Amino acid sequence: MKLIVAVIKPFKLEEVRDALTSIGVQGLMVSEVKGYGRQSGHTEIYRGAEYVVNFVPKIKLEMVVPDSVAPQAMEVLSTTARTGKIGDGKLFVVNVEEAMRVRTGETGEEAL
Template sequence: MKLIIATIKPFKLEEVRLALTDIGIRGLMVTEIKGFGSQSGHTEIYRGAEYAVNFVPKIKLELVVASDQVDQVLEAITKSARTGKIGDGKIFVLDVLQAMRVRTGETDQDAL
């Protein structure tokens, strides 16, 4: 099993969710976050005063999938989240040693 953590632009969330649903992904955790990378923020004008926005709003997706689904999930996220502009996000893939469904006690692949 693998944990996939992806950061995407907020307006791409529904498109990514639909792409993942289309390939059979049933579970997803979503968190609103702020961060910076190459984009490193921007300046905005509010009531005539200019100020720096150092952290950019992003969405963090977390999902655990079977190891044989990773490539398909990465492709779905990449295609649906890409705008071609700076700040499209990042995807990380980590190993998951164990999983358990709280309600039933099912473990590992059965818990997904």
């Protein structure tokens, strides 16, 4: 299993969520975060306005998916989150040791 952490522009959330649902991603964590990438100290456009960047609002998505689904999830995430402008975000992929559905005790991919 893989944990995909995706940092995206907030206005892309619904489109990205719909695309993930369409490929069978069933669970998702969503957080409002602030951060910066390599333009730290420069300006980035946010909601049509130039933002003096130290910390720019972003959405962080975290999803655990079977290994076989990870490449497709990354493809869908990158194409739906992309505007082509700076600050489109980033994807990180991490190996996951184990998962468990608390209610039933199912483990591994069965727990996703």
